[in-house]
Amino acid sequence: MIVQDKCVLITGSNRGIGLAFAKQAHRLGARVIMAMRNTDGFTQDWFDERVQLIELDMGSSESIERFMQNSVLAEVDILINNAGQLTGGILEDQKVTDIYSMFQVNLVGLIHLTKLMLPLLEQRPKAMIVNNSSVSGIMHLPCTTTYTAAKTGVVAFSSSLRQDLKGTNVKVLTLITPGVKTRMFDEIAPKYSKHMDVSSLSTISPEDYSVRVFKAIEKNQSVLLPTGAERVGVFVAQHFPQLFEKLASARFKR
């Protein structure tokens, strides 16, 4: 899928990985629809007539339904479901309201928006849905019960949907996103480190990651796996789950 001249919609695009995706799509010559909770005063020095901002709260089904009334959405070729929230720590310490909100944004809202966008994407000559999961969608580490459950849901939803869409013009790309240096990554230590050694986690920049993701889009890949040590971790978790659990729990202290 050539990104130039396509229309790319990105949720949660006001900061972090989503903002880097928007910039990279724009750099490659796409039209960019940046969906975010609050568009008031939001601007970037690279903005031009190819960029449009629309308000969307992925935590609210009403907001998703309202968002869908924008006629420009009929022109979208690539939907990037990126918005996300992080929960973590042992389950007893996680706030129930945070868990509901995270599931709504990371999984239920993602499914809702995808369902409503699908009939529009099916009208395009070629289309793609890109779902931002995580290494947590495969590597089920301690302290991540709820986040890992939602991100595993994103992996499963994407694999199943890919099969539903076989023979159509719509492809599905699952991102098994590694550590990326954003505000969310900075939330890991305060949330997890009471019980888990997170000192060895590594990151790449959102800009470098967005280059990788758009290469995967252009190559029509189905899954984008991490590289390096995280690739090894994903492999062990997939093929040797008991060994993975043993190694992971060695870094955990109740």
Ligand SMILES: NC(=O)c1ccc[n+]([C@@H]2O[C@H](COP(=O)([O-])OP(=O)(O)OC[C@H]3O[C@@H](n4cnc5c(N)ncnc54)[C@H](OP(=O)(O)O)[C@@H]3O)[C@@H](O)[C@H]2O)c1
């Ligand atoms: N960073 C990592 O290491 C990492 C690793 C694996 C996967 N991921 C995934 O990558 C995605 C982006 O994360 P990030 O690292 O860029 O985190 P981030 O800097 O915290 O950005 C999160 C984005 O999601 C948006 N968001 C949160 N709640 C929302 C809601 N109710 N409605 C609409 N947007 C909402 C935020 O908007 P507001 O500014 O309005 O809050 C923000 O734009 C997430 O799905 C995350 O799970 C990240």
